[in-house]
Amino acid sequence: MNTDALKDLLYRLADDQLILGHRNSEWNGLGPILEEDIAFSSMAQDKLGHSLQLYGLLHQLGEAEPDTVAFTRNAPQFHCCQLVELPIGDYAFSLIRHFLFDHAELLRFELLATSSYEPLAQVARKLKGELKYHVLHANTWVKQLGTSTEEAIGMLQKALNDTLPYALGIFETTAQEAAIIAEGIFPGEDALKARWQESITKVLAQTSLELPDLTTLTPVFGGRGGAHTEHLQPLLDEMAEVFRLDPTADW
């Protein structure tokens, strides 16, 4: 097994979970209705659990303890896509980000369930069952609001147009892409993107929202290589505040 290729993929996956998990948690107490407050907080908890599983796999491959990896790196050492680090904005943006990200996520872990690296395949088989609920949640609200008032449809359409270039950044490849595919670890970002496009198109077709022609958009790349927006470092500083004060603190 090519462990460099494997670690490269695992860091991207784990960092996406950790950062979006943290962003989701920022809806705690602020959700537009109680059920949404609970839903985003639950998805935050799920995503932190998923990041822990993936950092655990990295630890087995010789990387530092999950807490150390999560709390001691700075933005340039993170490999998440820029989509996940953007501030929560309004509910329309957070819902569209969740919809675009979790469709890719569910398909990604379905593909990883047959990965040649068995420990990753085991984690993927676990996570894909949980991610179904995330996609169900996103679809429910996109369909409900996307067929409701002109104002709601307008807000979602704007959020969709603004967010899609970042969502395409999910599928940014790294120098390890060929090795990852050749080793049978994962079928690759392009294969995932094709499935994702089909999957979001099916749901959006049931709404008044229009999916722009993706080929006319410029994907926002950089995150996988450590180039981030100005929003990531403040998030990390806040997330790691307790750990940096006292790494042995228990809370």
Next chain:
Amino acid sequence: MDKATVLDWLLEVKDPEIPTISLVDLGVIRDVRIADTGHVTVRMTPTFSGCPAMDYMRRDVERVLREHGVADFTVEMSLEEAWSSNWVTERGREALRAHRLSPPPMHQGIVDLDILEYAECPNCGSHNTTLRSPFGPTLCRALHYCNDCRQGFEQFKPV
């Protein structure tokens, strides 16, 4: 000491958030092995990977083993087989109902939308119910509403 004895002891260990159901009936205890040396290995698997109660469950299992005089043991958390809500035993389903939680519907391995939306009202037994939100007060619970007795209720999610 044999496997059945250990499993019997472990019936004492309840889900910290649903005190009517044991970890054995929840399907979280996957296996108990006793080596010739007397070393006891208990294999557990999490219901949901982000469940904060898993650490407590593990500690409770270790405590019960110690209370029964077992000093040489390993409690391992394994993802070898992903937990399925089909593993909740019949006794476990009754324990969930006793806690006014709807048990997860049985499925054939594929949890589709029909399964996710289906629930049995723990108050009146009706199946005329509506899924309100796939997320509830804990990761393993969804919120449903009974159209017959007109009460909201929680369901242990099918996975």
